[in-house]
Each structure stands twice: as structure tokens, then as C-alpha cells.
Amino acid sequence: MVGMTGKRTTTAEKAEQVERAGAREAVRPVPRGFGLTANGYGSLSRQFPSTPRGARLARRSVVRQLGHWGFGPMTDATCSVALVVAELAANAVCHGRLRGRNFHVRVDYEGPASRFRIEVSDAVLGRTPEDPKLPPDDQESGRGLFLVECLASRWGWEPRNPIGKTVWAEVAAVRPDGEG
Numbered sequence: 001m002v003g004m005t006g007k008r009t010t011t012a013e014k015a016e017q018v019e020r021a022g023a024r025e026a027v028r029p030v031p032r033g034f035g036l037t038a039n040g041y042g043s044l045s046r047q048f049p050s051t052p053r054g055a056r057l058a059r060r061s062v063v064r065q066l067g068h069w070g071f072g073p074m075t076d077a078t079c080s081v082a083l084v085v086a087e088l089a090a091n092a093v094c095h096g097r098l099r100g101r102n103f104h105v106r107v108d109y110e111g112p113a114s115r116f117r118i119e120v121s122d123a124v125l126g127r128t129p130e131d132p133k134l135p136p137d138d139q140e141s142g143r144g145l146f147l148v149e150c151l152a153s154r155w156g157w158e159p160r161n162p163i164g165k166t167v168w169a170e171v172a173a174v175r176p177d178g179e180g
Contacts, residue, residue, distance in 0.1 A: 063082050084152060084169050091167070101122075152170055153171065
């Protein structure tokens with residue numbers, strides 16, 4: 001048999017290599033996921049342009065990062081976090097946009113607490129979020145914060161120093177493998 005190195009190996013040598021590889025597999029540590037600390041914490045922090053395209057990029061970046069942390073794209077946690085990020089980013093673009101200023105997204109994964117903390121910051125303090133309520137059925141918009149309130153265990157906003165505001169939400173993070 002010829003291996004990838006071009007060197008001939010016997011069947012016995014090949015069986016020995018497979019056995020050694022199996023032994024290495026047995027002692028290999030469980031992967032933590034890209035970007036998670038040993039204690040199970042992770043953080044993503046990034047700025048995006050205050051445009052609809054920037055809001056889409058924010059959602060996609062968060063979903064990609066959650067995949068690195070072990071949450072598949074179709075898990076309940078990923079779908080909830082993606083929807084919250086999409087709504088808060090859309091609000092930052094629509095209501096918190098200042099020319100020449102980006103909006104900022106931060107997502108912290110707190111593994112031991114089994115939750116995500118999502119923060120979206122924009123440059124306008126004057127337009128703060130109101131209590132969410134459902135608009136009339138014939139109105140096309142106005143449901144974003146209502147969805148955030150439904151998905152988040154807690155949410156709120158705070159002034160941002162030196163300019164603007166940060167809207168935050170906390171979402172439960174049940175691991176798909178049943179860990180959290």
C-alpha cells in the first residue's frame with residue numbers, strides 16, 4: 001500500500017497507525033468552540049455602517065459567530081439572538097442614524113449563566129425606545145420591540161458615553177447539546 005508520502009507501508013504498519021490514531025482520539029479534549037474561554041464565555045464586538053446593508057451584515061456576523069461557539073444556524077438560541085440583533089440593528093439604522101456614524105453591536109455569551117447579552121449602540125440619544133405595543137393590523141412596521149420583548153428575558157436601554165444610546169437584551173442560551 002502506498003501512503004500519501006509516497007512511502008510503501010504494510011498492512012500491519014497501517015493497522016498500527018490506525019490504532020495509534022484511535023488512542024489519540026480517545027484522549028483528545030472536547031473542543032470549546034472558537035473564541036470561548038475555558039470558563040465558557042465569549043464575546044463579539046463590531047461596528048457596522050448605519051445602512052440596511054449594515055443591519056444585514058450585523059445579523060449574519062452574529063449567526064456566524066454563534067456557529068463558532070457551538071450553536072447551529074437553526075437552533076432556537078441562534079434564531080432568537082439573530083432576530084433580536086436584526087430588530088435592534090434595524091432600529092439603530094432607522095431611528096439612530098447620524099451621517100458619518102456607524103452603529104455598534106456587541107454579543108456576549110455567558111455559558112455558566114446560559115444566556116446571551118446583546119447590545120446595539122447608535123449615535124442618537126434623543127430617540128429612545130418606548131414601551132412596546134402592537135400596532136394596528138394594517139400597519140406594516142412597529143413590531144420590532146414587541147418581538148424583542150417576547151424573545152428576551154430582559155431588555156432596556158441606557159445612555160452611551162460620549163454620545164448616543166445602547167439598547168440591550170438578554171436571551172436564554174440553551175445549548176443544542178443539552179449543556180445549558
